Amino acid sequence: MREIGIGLLGLGNVGAGVVKLLKDNAQAIEARLGARVVVHAIAVRELEKARPVEVDRDLLTRDVAEVIARDDVEIVCELIGGADRARSAVLEAIARKKHVVTANKLLLAMHGEEVFAAAEKQGVDVYYEAAVCGGVPVIRTLREGLASDRIDAIYGIVNGTSNFILTSMASVGRPFADVLADAQARGYAEADPTLDIGGGDASHKLAILIMLCFGVTVDADEIFVEGIEHLDPIDFVYARKFGYEIKPLAIARQVEGEIEARVHPAMVPQTWLLADVPGAKNALYVHSYALGASMYYGAGAGMMPTAMAAVSDLIEVARNIRAEVAGALPLRSYQALVHQPLRDIAELRCRYYMRFSVVDQPGVLGRITTVLGNHAVSIAQVVQEESARPSRPDGDDTQGTERPVWVVVLTHEAREGNVQQALMQIAELDVVVEPAAVIRIAQYIVP
Amino acid sequence: MREIGIGLLGLGNVGAGVVKLLKDNAQAIEARLGARVVVHAIAVRELEKARPVEVDRDLLTRDVAEVIARDDVEIVCELIGGADRARSAVLEAIARKKHVVTANKLLLAMHGEEVFAAAEKQGVDVYYEAAVCGGVPVIRTLREGLASDRIDAIYGIVNGTSNFILTSMASVGRPFADVLADAQARGYAEADPTLDIGGGDASHKLAILIMLCFGVTVDADEIFVEGIEHLDPIDFVYARKFGYEIKPLAIARQVEGEIEARVHPAMVPQTWLLADVPGAKNALYVHSYALGASMYYGAGAGMMPTAMAAVSDLIEVARNIRAEVAGALPLRSYQALVHQPLRDIAELRCRYYMRFSVVDQPGVLGRITTVLGNHAVSIAQVVQEESARPSRPDGDDTQGTERPVWVVVLTHEAREGNVQQALMQIAELDVVVEPAAVIRIAQYIVP
Numbered sequence: 001m002r003e004i005g006i007g008l009l010g011l012g013n014v015g016a017g018v019v020k021l022l023k024d025n026a027q028a029i030e031a032r033l034g035a036r037v038v039v040h041a042i043a044v045r046e047l048e049k050a051r052p053v054e055v056d057r058d059l060l061t062r063d064v065a066e067v068i069a070r071d072d073v074e075i076v077c078e079l080i081g082g083a084d085r086a087r088s089a090v091l092e093a094i095a096r097k098k099h100v101v102t103a104n105k106l107l108l109a110m111h112g113e114e115v116f117a118a119a120e121k122q123g124v125d126v127y128y129e130a131a132v133c134g135g136v137p138v139i140r141t142l143r144e145g146l147a148s149d150r151i152d153a154i155y156g157i158v159n160g161t162s163n164f165i166l167t168s169m170a171s172v173g174r175p176f177a178d179v180l181a182d183a184q185a186r187g188y189a190e191a192d193p194t195l196d197i198g199g200g201d202a203s204h205k206l207a208i209l210i211m212l213c214f215g216v217t218v219d220a221d222e223i224f225v226e227g228i229e230h231l232d233p234i235d236f237v238y239a240r241k242f243g244y245e246i247k248p249l250a251i252a253r254q255v256e257g258e259i260e261a262r263v264h265p266a267m268v269p270q271t272w273l274l275a276d277v278p279g280a281k282n283a284l285y286v287h288s289y290a291l292g293a294s295m296y297y298g299a300g301a302g303m304m305p306t307a308m309a310a311v312s313d314l315i316e317v318a319r320n321i322r323a324e325v326a327g328a329l330p331l332r333s334y335q336a337l338v339h340q341p342l343r344d345i346a347e348l349r350c351r352y353y354m355r356f357s358v359v360d361q362p363g364v365l366g367r368i369t370t371v372l373g374n375h376a377v378s379i380a381q382v383v384q385e386e387s388a389r390p391s392r393p394d395g396d397d398t399q400g401t402e403r404p405v406w407v408v409v410l411t412h413e414a415r416e417g418n419v420q421q422a423l424m425q426i427a428e429l430d431v432v433v434e435p436a437a438v439i440r441i442a443q444y445i446v447p
Numbered sequence: 448m449r450e451i452g453i454g455l456l457g458l459g460n461v462g463a464g465v466v467k468l469l470k471d472n473a474q475a476i477e478a479r480l481g482a483r484v485v486v487h488a489i490a491v492r493e494l495e496k497a498r499p500v501e502v503d504r505d506l507l508t509r510d511v512a513e514v515i516a517r518d519d520v521e522i523v524c525e526l527i528g529g530a531d532r533a534r535s536a537v538l539e540a541i542a543r544k545k546h547v548v549t550a551n552k553l554l555l556a557m558h559g560e561e562v563f564a565a566a567e568k569q570g571v572d573v574y575y576e577a578a579v580c581g582g583v584p585v586i587r588t589l590r591e592g593l594a595s596d597r598i599d600a601i602y603g604i605v606n607g608t609s610n611f612i613l614t615s616m617a618s619v620g621r622p623f624a625d626v627l628a629d630a631q632a633r634g635y636a637e638a639d640p641t642l643d644i645g646g647g648d649a650s651h652k653l654a655i656l657i658m659l660c661f662g663v664t665v666d667a668d669e670i671f672v673e674g675i676e677h678l679d680p681i682d683f684v685y686a687r688k689f690g691y692e693i694k695p696l697a698i699a700r701q702v703e704g705e706i707e708a709r710v711h712p713a714m715v716p717q718t719w720l721l722a723d724v725p726g727a728k729n730a731l732y733v734h735s736y737a738l739g740a741s742m743y744y745g746a747g748a749g750m751m752p753t754a755m756a757a758v759s760d761l762i763e764v765a766r767n768i769r770a771e772v773a774g775a776l777p778l779r780s781y782q783a784l785v786h787q788p789l790r791d792i793a794e795l796r797c798r799y800y801m802r803f804s805v806v807d808q809p810g811v812l813g814r815i816t817t818v819l820g821n822h823a824v825s826i827a828q829v830v831q832e833e834s835a836r837p838s839r840p841d842g843d844d845t846q847g848t849e850r851p852v853w854v855v856v857l858t859h860e861a862r863e864g865n866v867q868q869a870l871m872q873i874a875e876l877d878v879v880v881e882p883a884a885v886i887r888i889a890q891y892i893v894p
Binding site: 017021024025028029031032129135136137140141144145146147148149150215273276277288289290291292293294295296297298299304305307308309311312314315316323324325328 | 464468471472475476478479576582583584587588591592593594595596597662720723724735736737738739740741742743744745746751752754755756758759761762763770771772775
């Protein structure tokens with residue numbers, strides 16, 4: 001039987017999953033492919049190390065170049081992570097006319113154009129299903145399933161750690177730091193969680209999705225990003241009062257010929273399927289011209305789900321090799337890619353939730369709403385709690401004689417630039433005690 | 448620019464959508480494909496007829512064979528529907544080495560093996576994304592996205608009409624016949640709705656999904672089917688009391704080396720994402736070894752969503768033609784197909800909801816539970832309403848001196864064969880007034 005040789009770069013969690021899945025499902029994969037997929041070499045950082053999967057010691061080497069250069073390696077599976085080392089490894093593989101499967105969103109967000117251009121020139125495949133939403137096949141869906149459609153907007157929960165933390169904050173009412181510590185203890189958050197909770201990881205994935213959806217490359221660094229660290233348990237209580245859940249969203253939309261892209265926690269109506277995406281799960285909600293609303297949901301991270309996506313890519317590249325068409329079919333968007341700057345975030349229009357901590361004295365509400373009104377931020381709903389404001393679910397209530405009260409405002413659709421100016425002016429009012437809590441509302445009206 | 452010629456069979460709703468989408472998105476499709484997709488001929492039943500889309504009168508013909516035979520037609524897009532005429536048209540197209548795109552689930556459920564064997568022999572592509580879940584790309588997902596995985600079970604809402612009716616019954620509390628009439632008036636149900644509400648349509652789609660998921664062909668006629676006509680509004684009230692929604696499910700699972708397949712209304716826990724699939728929407732919930740739970744959601748019917756799937760298939764086949772690999776890549780499952788009988792439905796094990804109408808006299812509950820117990824059907828929960836039973840939401844209450852009461856039972860997991868025997872015996876009890884309402888509970892415990 002024909003063998004397709006794989007060189008694996010990296011044997012961390014996902015790499016171990018790839019080895020395990022290729023072994024566990026070997027028979028089925030052979031039957032589907034009419035060929036055997038064989039790992040011939042694995043580049044690792046440390047040769048001696050306990051691993052979650054049994055691996056023949058002879059396969060291991062510390063030399064990435066050696067793996068890539070082997071004659072019996074037809075596909076290089078890059079699972080090193082990071083941008084720089086992965087970039088040089090992948091470009092080296094392409095230069096040697098090896099096909100590439102990668103799970104590296106950072107690599108593609110930062111150096112995607114360079115990688116794809118090199119692959120096109122050399123006539124090799126680059127597959128990357130595992131880079132976004134883990135095992136959920138959103139790349140194939142956008143590239144092929146919706147190939148005939150015109151995508152208007154995507155709303156994604158693409159970072160499992162953030163979703164896990166917000167789901168926990170909503171259900172247990174504990175503060176961010178506690179929930180993060182718990183998530184770290186349970187393996188849902190890394191020791192340094194900055195990239196996940198700060199929104200950086202989501203912005204890399206969003207850059208890749210924008211390329212697929214709109215045929216446009218953007219600077220991932222230009223995407224507006226707001227993390228989830230500042231969220232207060234009390235805002236989850238208010239969210240539910242108003243019929244919303246707070247979810248970590250990555251959003252890209254076509255607005256007046258420009259692309260609006262942003263990553264931030266958002267209030268999502270409870271009637272919207274996205275509001276029900278629990279725990280560490282991911283989901284991508286797509287709105288397109290012909291299909292209307294569609295959603296793709298599942299495990300966005302983890303050893304086996306991510307490995308599943310990578311091995312499905314290996315199967316597809318292996319299939320292309322067997323059919324002698326590897327490198328011949330378009331593999332990113334079908335479109336010619338155009339670089340485009342993103343729409344100025346100040347031009348964003350959406351509804352806003354705002355919670356102000358103010359001293360409890362007459363006329364305060366009027367002063368706040370006046371400032372908002374002066375900036376054309378129109379109010380849909382106001383809740384001013386009397387002394388009987390809801391107690392913080394974390395019990396962390398300010399006690400004392402001059403206990404502040406909360407004024408909670410839901411606005412009509414307003415312009416982000418105006419909102420920010422109004423908020424700055426309100427922050428300077430002498431009656432305002434703490435910075436306002438502000439959460440954008442994501443509302444998709446299903447037609 | 449290279450042109451790929453299409454012959455369209457049928458210009459109903461979906462056919463008109465295909466024409467419209469090819470026109471509306473012509474520029475984007477050209478850019479993605481590097482080729483122009485051109486409809487050269489359309490077979491219709493009536494030449495003169497008002498249509499939802501403007502079509503050049505010269506393209507129309509009543510002769511299917513003429514469309515297929517044209518030299519400039521490289522892909523035949525079959526949208527006639529039905530089994531027999533479509534079968535002969537598709538086989539004729541394949542015999543003439545034309546590639547085929549079809550939306551015809553009946554054709555594939557009944558004659559799939561014959562069609563695929565002919566296509567393989569002739570070296571042509573047969574694509575059929577539009578046959579299941581309309582525009583939601585579940586075929587590609589199962590075939591390619593999850594190619595490396597091993598699927599354990601699928602739970603689908605694959606019939607939009609049934610989901611629309613059950614969603615309406617749940618929200619308005621009106622009887623089945625009223626809601627059906629309303630659905631017909633609003634275009635969500637056909638004049639003869641038998642195939643939709645009886646489960647036949649779902650069983651055809653399930654047969655196709657089973658082929659993709661398990662590499663097994665089955666007789667669609669053998670799939671256990673129960674329609675939704677018998678559902679009573681009161682059972683929706685009880686369902687919610689117990690934390691469930693009633694949804695029209697198509698289920699296939701691997702159980703002890705056999706395939707269990709069934710189509711019936713089911714109680715779905717409200718915490719399960721499937722419970723939130725509203726209106727006429729479709730969704731496929733998949734559980735697989737490596738990925739775990741995943742779900743694919745969107746419009747399962749309608750002119751533009753279904754046309755979107757068909758045109759995405761046309762683009763993919765056109766792409767294959769351009770890359771000179773049409774017919775060379777495996778297109779159903781990757782697996783060799785094996786015919787297999789289905790698991791005996793009597794062996795099904797699940798939990799059950801049962802509502803008995805009984806005369807209001809002492810000892811009745813005991814007699815019912817004794818029969819259940821004798822058949823090893825163990826009870827998890829019982830509600831016996833006193834005279835203050837909840838009134839039927841449709842107001843259709845039986846009045847009179849000997850007003851029956853309801854005994855509602857939730858069982859533990861039990862064997863279908865035993866349950867049916869117990870129910871027959873209970874029906875013969877003199878205290879039982881009406882046939883029992885019985886709804887299977889579909890419970891997937893997310894790991």
